[in-house]
Amino acid sequence: MPAIAEPYRIKMVEPITMTTREQREAAIRAAGYNTFLLRSDDVYIDLLTDSGTSAMSDRQWSAMMMGDEAYAGARSFDHLVESVRENYGFPLVCPTHQGRGAEHLISKILITPGQHVPGNMYFTTTRVHQELAGGTFHDVIIDEAHDPASRHPFKGNVDLDKFQALIDEVGADQIAYINVAVTVNMAGGQPVSMANIRAVREICDRYGIILWSDATRLAENAWFIQEREDGYAGRPVAEIVREMLSHFDGITMSGKKDCLVNIGGFLAMRDEAILTKARELVVVYEGMPTYGGLAGRDLDAMAVGLREALDDDYLTHRIGQVRYLGERLQAAGVPIVEPIGGHAVFIDAAAFLDHLSQDELPAQTLAAEIFLDSGVRSMERGIVSAGRDADGNNRYPKLELVRLTIPRRVYTNSHMDVVADSVIRVFQRRREIQGLTFVYESPTLRFFTSRFEPL
Numbered sequence: 001m002p003a004i005a006e007p008y009r010i011k012m013v014e015p016i017t018m019t020t021r022e023q024r025e026a027a028i029r030a031a032g033y034n035t036f037l038l039r040s041d042d043v044y045i046d047l048l049t050d051s052g053t054s055a056m057s058d059r060q061w062s063a064m065m066m067g068d069e070a071y072a073g074a075r076s077f078d079h080l081v082e083s084v085r086e087n088y089g090f091p092l093v094c095p096t097h098q099g100r101g102a103e104h105l106i107s108k109i110l111i112t113p114g115q116h117v118p119g120n121m122y123f124t125t126t127r128v129h130q131e132l133a134g135g136t137f138h139d140v141i142i143d144e145a146h147d148p149a150s151r152h153p154f155k156g157n158v159d160l161d162k163f164q165a166l167i168d169e170v171g172a173d174q175i176a177y178i179n180v181a182v183t184v185n186m187a188g189g190q191p192v193s194m195a196n197i198r199a200v201r202e203i204c205d206r207y208g209i210i211l212w213s214d215a216t217r218l219a220e221n222a223w224f225i226q227e228r229e230d231g232y233a234g235r236p237v238a239e240i241v242r243e244m245l246s247h248f249d250g251i252t253m254s255g256k257k258d259c260l261v262n263i264g265g266f267l268a269m270r271d272e273a274i275l276t277k278a279r280e281l282v283v284v285y286e287g288m289p290t291y292g293g294l295a296g297r298d299l300d301a302m303a304v305g306l307r308e309a310l311d312d313d314y315l316t317h318r319i320g321q322v323r324y325l326g327e328r329l330q331a332a333g334v335p336i337v338e339p340i341g342g343h344a345v346f347i348d349a350a351a352f353l354d355h356l357s358q359d360e361l362p363a364q365t366l367a368a369e370i371f372l373d374s375g376v377r378s379m380e381r382g383i384v385s386a387g388r389d390a391d392g393n394n395r396y397p398k399l400e401l402v403r404l405t406i407p408r409r410v411y412t413n414s415h416m417d418v419v420a421d422s423v424i425r426v427f428q429r430r431r432e433i434q435g436l437t438f439v440y441e442s443p444t445l446r447f448f449t450s451r452f453e454p455l
């Protein structure tokens with residue numbers, strides 16, 4: 001892909017400082033070898049997450065200054081609704097503090113305890129809210145998604161046979177809804193094709209099953225459709241997003257990704273009955289239906305950001321930057337998930353540290369080693385993130401990954417070079433690296449707060 005310069009100029013900067021090896025050794029020990037527990041000041045280049053870490057534009061900041069902080073019926077809510085209608089095509093919106101707020105509401109609304117919820121690979125907060133509402137998650141993603149080396153162009157696709165088999169097994173009436181994430185975070189930021197979305201829609205129409213989307217990275221998904229799917233070359237991303245979403249009954253949205261804000265989320269839908277239930281619940285868990293746990297200024301920033309995230313030049317640069325980092329690692333022989341995803345480069349930690357067993361926590365170990373080498377923070381997305389099953393046994397995911405997650409409009413390719421050089425240095429001395437073991441294991445979403453020590 002031709003390198004393009006940032007389609008913006010920088011108007012404000014936040015100084016960052018490089019630490020010493022001694023400072024980093026003390027910091028990672030204090031953090032229990034868990035990058036989630038590091039202090040921001042101890043981190044040089046922060047690739048933990050693209051969630052809430054984007055840089056906002058001058059248009060977003062100025063919209064914030066006009067935020068309406070009325071408790072009820074604020075103009076800011078109207079601005080968000082107008083932006084969702086215009087850009088996503090959904091008439092009804094219920095704001096929440098962030099994506100999991102929306103996941104909480106829709107799980108309670110659509111799931112009757114004992115029902116089943118198929119989806120294209122799990123995501124931690126999505127699955128936990130489905131389970132808390134009494135649902136059982138079933139992974140219906142195509143097999144290629146679980147193979148880091150497979151170059152399938154749409155690894156996020158639903159396996160239609162798996163979906164049909166679940167319907168045949170439990171009955172359509174026992175399927176609360178199917179949740180199609182665009183892109184698929186845990187598979188490596190992998191997209192779903194328009195053809196697959198249409199095919200899932202046809203099955204849902206045949207059986208009367210609700211088709212929902214986790215639209216958190218929908219703009220990046222649309223950019224991959226433009227790049228890879230027949231008939232979409234040259235079509236604006238904004239148009240592709242509208243077509244994608246036209247097939248869904250509604251979405252949960254974490255605005256902290258493809259709406260370019262630091263906090264925010266929402267439910268968007270067509271069915272008034274679902275909105276009515278969402279409004280009954282949102283006042284209990286988030287706030288009035290016109291603010292949903294957010295300040296008016298946050299709603300305005302999200303209304304502007306969701307439109308900016310659909311810009312073709314912005315997306316070509318953003319995805320190009322992720323690809324630049326991935327290609328530098330590939331050139332050095334570092335094993336990564338292919339094709340390179342939209343929001344992150346996912347290192348195949350199992351291949352990288354193939355002398356460690358999964359019980360020696362390769363991804364957790366590698367994330368700590370990269371931080372020790374350079375102060376670059378990444379995230380474990382392997383056995384620790386997968387957690388334990390209902391019987392209390394460790395889940396053993398096929399993907400044991402370290403995610404180098406690129407915030408939007410924050411770093412330059414010079415920072416990407418620092419990251420690549422560090423990962424390559426660690427790769428060159430990988431045989432010296434020993435694993436980690438739990439010293440404290442949190443019972444819920446353990447990757448956030450567990451602590452470890454070297455074996």
Ligand SMILES: CC1=C(O)/C(=C\N=C(/Cc2ccc(O)c(F)c2)C(=O)O)C(COP(=O)(O)O)=CN1
Pocket residue numbers: 048049050051098099100101123124125126181185214216254255256264265447
């Ligand atoms: C595809 C999807 C997400 O990626 C997502 C969040 N993502 C995060 C933050 C995070 C979440 C859960 C973790 O185990 C994790 F370690 C990191 C992330 O870094 O990727 C949410 C939830 O949106 P909320 O964060 O606005 O509530 C829903 N759907």
